[in-house]
Each structure stands twice: as C-alpha cells, then as structure tokens.
Amino acid sequence: MTALGALFYLLSAVMLAAAGLAATRRNPIHAVCCAVVAFLASAGVFTVLGAPLPGALQVVVYAGAIMVLFLFIIMLLGLPVGQGSVPATRLAAPGVLVGASLVALFTLLIRDPAGLTPLPAATAAPGAVGAVLFGDYWLAVEAVSILLFAALAAVLLLGRARRGHKGGEPA
Numbered sequence: 001m002t003a004l005g006a007l008f009y010l011l012s013a014v015m016l017a018a019a020g021l022a023a024t025r026r027n028p029i030h031a032v033c034c035a036v037v038a039f040l041a042s043a044g045v046f047t048v049l050g051a052p053l054p055g056a057l058q059v060v061v062y063a064g065a066i067m068v069l070f071l072f073i074i075m076l077l078g079l080p081v082g083q084g085s086v087p088a089t090r091l092a093a094p095g096v097l098v099g100a101s102l103v104a105l106f107t108l109l110i111r112d113p114a115g116l117t118p119l120p121a122a123t124a125a126p127g128a129v130g131a132v133l134f135g136d137y138w139l140a141v142e143a144v145s146i147l148l149f150a151a152l153a154a155v156l157l158l159g160r161a162r163r164g165h166k167g168g169e170p171a
Helices: 003-024 028-048 052-077 088-111 126-135 138-167
Strands: none
Touching: 003 028, 028 052, 052 138, 126 138
C-alpha cells in the first residue's frame, strides 16, 4: 500500500467517525464541530484522489461558511443542550441499513471485474470551473446567496423576538 492509499483510508475513517459522532451528539455545538471535522476529512479525501479544487471548495464553502452560519444560528437561538449521546436502541435500524448497504456494495465490487479497475482522474482548472459556475449557473449562485441572506435575517429577527419575550423588554 502506498502512502497516499494509507492517507486515503485514514481520512476516510476520520470522516466516517466524525459523521457518526455528528449524528449522535445531543449537544448541537458538538454536532456541528464534528460535522466540520467530517467536511475537512472529505476535503482531504478529494485532494488525495487528485482533485484539489473540490477539496478547497469543500473547506471554504462547507467547513467555512455554512458551518459558521450554523454555529451562529445555534448560538443566537440559544437552543437547549441535551446531555449524553443518543440511546443505542435508536441507532439500531440505521446501523442495520448501513451494514446491509456496505455488504451490497462490496458484493457488487467483488463480482464485477470492471469495478476493481480505477477510474481515470478528472481534472478541471479553477478558471474553467469559475467560468461555468458564474457563466452558465449565475442565477442559481445568486439565488443561493439570497436564500442564505434571508436565513440570516430571519435568525436575527427570531433571536431578537425571543430575547424580548424572555426578559420582558420590548423587541
């Protein structure tokens, strides 16, 4: 096994563990922090596979902007913090589904000889991605930015209204 192969498996294990922890934490701050670790590990997987641009976008967009927005919303709304993790009985059905999916995936990979051959690496220059993103899909990019701004404004209004009702002072 090469060093890149070992790094791929290490990052994949970190990503799976962090995603599992994010799904099972009752504390929303801990869950978001675990999700950030999962996003950073997936960016490392992209980079190891020879796609540094999606890896960088993963860090900037997901681990940077969206997770910071989630943390801001959680802190602003003052969500209650649960204690401990999710009970194991609630995790049995998803665990069985994940196990069955993995068994099916590995069965398909082993039975199909074409599944063992690696795919050629896809490369795209950052300029080409930017030209497509802001040329052909400019309307979708602007719509997402407006939605994120509307969500931020709604959180500010909800947080202000909640604070006004708790303390008895006008909003």
